[in-house]
Amino acid sequence: MSLVVLAEEGEGYNPPGSGDFKLPPIIENLEWFTKPYLMALISVVILVAFFYFAARKPKMVPSRLQFAGEGIYGFVRRDLARDIIGSAEFMKFLPLIFSLFIFIALNNVFGIIPFIQFPTMSLIGFPIALTLIVWIVYNWVGIRRQGPIGYFKNMMFPPGVPSWVYILLAPLELVSTVFVRPLTLSLRLFANMFAGHLLLIVFILGGEYMLLEGEGIVKVLSIGAFAMGIVMTFFELLVQVLQAYIFALLTALYIAGAMSEEH
Amino acid sequence: MEGTLNAVGYGLAAIGPGIGVGLIFAAYIQGVARQPEARSVLQPIAFLGFALAEALALFGLVLAFVL
Numbered sequence: 001m002s003l004v005v006l007a008e009e010g011e012g013y014n015p016p017g018s019g020d021f022k023l024p025p026i027i028e029n030l031e032w033f034t035k036p037y038l039m040a041l042i043s044v045v046i047l048v049a050f051f052y053f054a055a056r057k058p059k060m061v062p063s064r065l066q067f068a069g070e071g072i073y074g075f076v077r078r079d080l081a082r083d084i085i086g087s088a089e090f091m092k093f094l095p096l097i098f099s100l101f102i103f104i105a106l107n108n109v110f111g112i113i114p115f116i117q118f119p120t121m122s123l124i125g126f127p128i129a130l131t132l133i134v135w136i137v138y139n140w141v142g143i144r145r146q147g148p149i150g151y152f153k154n155m156m157f158p159p160g161v162p163s164w165v166y167i168l169l170a171p172l173e174l175v176s177t178v179f180v181r182p183l184t185l186s187l188r189l190f191a192n193m194f195a196g197h198l199l200l201i202v203f204i205l206g207g208e209y210m211l212l213e214g215e216g217i218v219k220v221l222s223i224g225a226f227a228m229g230i231v232m233t234f235f236e237l238l239v240q241v242l243q244a245y246i247f248a249l250l251t252a253l254y255i256a257g258a259m260s261e262e263h
Numbered sequence: 264m265e266g267t268l269n270a271v272g273y274g275l276a277a278i279g280p281g282i283g284v285g286l287i288f289a290a291y292i293q294g295v296a297r298q299p300e301a302r303s304v305l306q307p308i309a310f311l312g313f314a315l316a317e318a319l320a321l322f323g324l325v326l327a328f329v330l
């Protein structure tokens with residue numbers, strides 16, 4: 001969009017950058033109420049409505065909606081929660097893991113749905129908020145389960161290692177579990193969505209510029225840029241669902257790790 | 264030519280994780296090909312390794328924009 005404005009003003013090609021992620025507020029004087037904020041709210045409404053209607057009248061022979069809802073729920077329950085946390089205690093954490101998965105998946109897929117086309121998670125604040133919940137939960141579970149001293153002792157001094165290695169291992173394990181885990185968890189989601197959205201606007205806006213401003217052969221070559229943009233859109237769908245899966249998977253792994261006595 | 268060296272730096276930083284992700288999925292495919300019933304066990308391990316290796320490349324990407 002910014003490119004069209006620039007082209008009309010007669011300036012040169014302006015490559016897309018991180019500035020394209022700063023969106024103006026929808027209502028004037030409400031600085032925080034931007035498009036991604038609205039999208040996050042809408043996604044919650046969509047998800048609640050979808051799963052409410054999917055689970056409202058369960059039948060022995062499921063309707064299409066019930067089948068879709070049960071398919072997603074069954075996948076998270078079976079492959080993410082039960083296989084990793086263990087069949088004894090996974091039900092306590094299933095609501096968290098399932099909510100994270102569907103919320104992140106829908107907000108990511110917003111990135112390629114026509115007319116929305118902005119992944120909510122490409123703004124660092126949203127992944128940080130989600131990661132904060134996960135961080136509190138797995139540390140809280142670890143402290144509840146093993147006691148505050150036992151939790152840090154099991155974390156920093158895993159058994160079966162020569163004692164002189166602990167000089168190196170103990171601080172590394174502490175930093176890794178308490179600081180690096182939340183950092184990588186939020187940055188992974190953010191950077192994937194940021195890079196994916198940037199990739200798409202590079203191809204689409206580049207193609208648009210070639211078509212509108214180019215001469216002769218350059219106009220024809222813009223077809224290549226648009227084709228690449230379409231291919232990348234489908235690739236993004238894969239990445240977006242995969243990132244939601246990885247976020248939920250890592251949440252389950254961290255919780256499972258905090259519950260078990262040794263790693 | 265215009266631009267910043269950040270893009271070149273990011274390209275260099277992506278070599279290591281690229282090789283790493285390739286090795287992880289090569290091992291995963293081999294494992295499933297040899298023993299198809301191990302697929303459900305290997306899948307979360309493969310994706311966990313993929314996510315950890317990929318994180319390095321993403322740090323590079325973030326730094327390319329931040330610096």
